[in-house]
Amino acid sequence: MRATKRLTLAVALSLSCGLATSARADDDARQPRAKHVLLVSVDGLHQADLDWFVNANPASTLAQLVRHGVAYRNAQTPFPSDSFPGMVGQVTGGNPRTTGIYYDDAYSRSLLPAGTTAANCRSAKPGAEVYYAEVIAKDLNRLDSGQGIPGLYSDFSRISQLTGRPQDLIDPALLPVSAQTCQPVYPHQYLKVNTIFEIAHKHGLRTAWSDKHAAYEILNGPSGQSIDDLFAPEINSSVTDPSLPAGPGDDWTKDNTNTQRYDSFKVQAVLNWIKGHDHAGNGTPGTPAIFGMNFQAVSTAQKLNKSNYYPDPGNTGNKVAGGLGGYTMNGTVPGAVLQSALSFVNNQLTAMVSALDRTNTVVVLSAKHGQSPRNRADLTIVNDGDMIDALNCAWEKYAATCKDPSKPHLVAHAIDDDGILMWFNDRSPAAIGFAKSFLLGYSGNGLGSDAAGNAIAKPFSQAGVSRIYAGEEAADLFGVARGDDRVPDLVGIAQQGTVWAGGKLSKIAEHGGDAKQDRHVPIVVWGAGIDQNIVDEPVQTNQIAPTILALLGLKPHELQAVQAEHTKVLPHLH
Template identity: 55%
Template sequence: MSSSPAVGLLAATPASAAPARPHQPHASHVLLISVDGMHQQDLDWYVGTHPHSTLARLAATGTTYRNAVTPFPSDSFPGILAQVTGGDPRTTGVYYDDTWNPSLLPAGTTHCAGVKPGAEVDYAEPADRDPSRLDAGQGLTGLPGSILSLTGSPEQLLDPAQLPVDPATCTPVYPHQYLKVNTVFEVARRHGLVTAWSDKHPAYDLLQGPSGTGIQDLFTPEINSVADTAGDDWTSVNRLTQQYDGYKVRAVLNEIDGYDHSRSVKLGTPAVFGMNFQTVSTAQKLPASDGQAGGYEADGRTPGPVLSSALDFVDSQLGRLTTELTRQHLADRTTIIVSAKHGQSPTAPAQLTRIDDGAIVDALNAAWNTAGHAGPLVAFAIDDDTVVMWLTDRSAAAATFARTFLLHHDGTGNDITGAPKPYVASGLTQVYAGAAAAALIGVRAGDERVPDLIGISQPGVVYTSKKSKIAEHGGDNPADRNVPIVVSGANAAAGHRVTRSVETTQIAPTILRLLGLNPDELDAVRIQHTPALPN
């Protein structure tokens, strides 16, 4: 194990000269779209009920992979890294956007000698210079309308004092330094190709890859900033989420036209570019928005009014992008890949059980103290619809203690209406602890980043102390992980449906193959032997 996490990870990307392309490219451009939260069943429903939609046309003129899964944990960071590295957490080293690392020092540490290792690694909005602002603290005037003037170098928007610290260098560890493997953006840049991406936090600097230079134009307005005079952020009202996503669509339209996201610098249309949509995810989570119900109807398959509107919005914006590709005479040279970082669970309203995970952690720590141990057992936990814990005591005995407690802890949560609803076994079906948790992920026991405990939730369980959401992601239930993959455009087989199981990790080598580049230039592809998508 490297004594310097940041320096050790930077060494993961080979520094050799870029190898020659193995064959002629099938596409000049790959536009990658992540519709966060979208399930395969959502795509099926939308195409079936909107046969003349953009999504229906992309599916009809392309290849649809009907049994695709995103990695576990099904969080946004592992989900997007799968698509652009070809790896899951066993190789990327990234489990969530907010985790714990026992080898790093706490954020804000400036004098490192004698400081006890162990730090939260929070690469979400708390890492911004000013998380309350859409520009994350850049200081733009005229927001939100001026947001297209946001820098394309989001590392400048991160507050170094909010980042974990490398004990060997006593310097902050930026998100891109934390990633263990390279990205498709870095491979493309090594071949002199243009790259761009748009996402929801400046901490998506992560996608730059260990080199820190993979994406020439990285547009990252802060989604959890204040959006209106009522104090809502952009995820609190789905209408606001659609407005927020619209800024990223404008950025991509500018990039299709050959400019950077601000339309002020001529770069050329990127070879690898794209964005994520958040509106479907928030529509699935919100109990209601603008007086309409969020989530799904009682059958668990039919989108309710807010979600239906969100899908309409995504489809219309995809139509804008495809129309602009045609207008720029790029349609026959561009492959569009539509997928999702993650799904969302549950879809059936009656299945929902909300559980206060903070109370469970408090009870576990209290039981640890009662057993004669000083201090808390849980160093850090992140629980959405799975339980992921790092312990202060990484021994097998401590892991077994935590596992036994969780499997025997019963209590009362609440249902979709807010009424009390009992739960058993902390809402879990299985708990992997210690070496078993490492084996589940596929890393060695004692790996510095692997959680000490991973709990697989019962269907319908969402961990929250509030009643403001009805679905979440992160877990291992089918609704968390079964996402669509549609490949349409240049070199895509029209109307082809692939029913064999595939993983979103296979998108990354597929992108490189489409561009005529060697997928083995990706570290994770070599390590995990990740194949390109079939057909």
């Protein structure tokens, strides 16, 4: 066995001639390395988590992928580190400035609000929330998003009957409306560039994907039809039958044992694709050229304050109640719940790797985002509702209507998990300057957590931010013109540990910000024709898109975002 080779940036520079040749070749078709690429996103997975698990479990499948593939140890997700720009980046090669995707809950100054009718379309004022998540499903409380699969809540295996065309599960009345066509704008229509699925389709190849909302039909790209089989059970639906008198219960993210169960539905779809069937195990359309899924179990294990978990993921009957989520040892060691989730993901990957044809398949493992903070002691929860109300009221000089959601306010829309994005109704320099100054002067008491998971008071200052970009600064941060219809007017970078939420200790970590813990994730490429390397030079997760096309012998330059941003194939795969 050849010794593992650690390639640093200095070594890479010494190979500049070879790299220049490789860079020029990025635009060209090449001999295919594989017939199939399996892309797996383990949402929340930090590079440090993968390092810990591999060291603790040297015989694991994750360890085999790392030690026998190319492991990129200094990979970074797009900013904001939200699931939508993270996943879109992996399949387009682009950042928000090119894709137009800043968050799954964002704002457009050119679209009209959901519910705008043809009768009032021409007279309606542009400016609309663009919320592409569970809220646009025909029934957000059902695992099948309102498809109405009979007997689903008595036998969850029937979720395999879910349509492979999730666009049909979206209620168009809940979508923003185009001011030009007066028609609802589906997620795939909102994406500005094409995807690897579209390029594969163009060349007659089959594609498949599984994700957590019907809104992930965005990955189809502007064509709207490039994923042959898109399996998207709704993760934020009720675990119990929502039609019962008690109504909807907790969703699949509130207990890690339920999240693991939910992820298992998607794993079964992947196993069926590997066997050449559709996601339900029917027919023989053949194993897709590009296919894969995202795991949620690691992400919820990092975020939940307390959760049930399996001490042995192979023994699902042996549940432990109320373990602490997150990490121990000052954020350096996964706690019991997170260890369970990591073991679960490893075991599911074992099933996938065991089933696939290793002679013609490459596995790409990464994450849409990380999570911050890892150290529970760093956590400071700032009540975002109170903060936005205070900003609006201060701008309106405490008018009686300043908390009335039906009235226009300074803040047209805001999203703030562990980073602040704000869009304003008044975009004047005076308004933007006022908002920046107000937030930098905003202080109070938030919530933290003690080591036992109990809420404690924790003061904050500067609204929990370390820096604010406003107006032109925000546009420059993303590399777009000030007149861009989607760019936020204000961006707040969190102080270490700040999470914006409500007034309860409902979560101990989040993503969406610019912290290293949000963005430093692994990339591992393993499989047919891949030599083993450890690469320390910086790379981006949006380089996964051109790399997948190159592995299949297709031209990375056919991706519009690759053209716009000059996104390169991941290095050192030769």
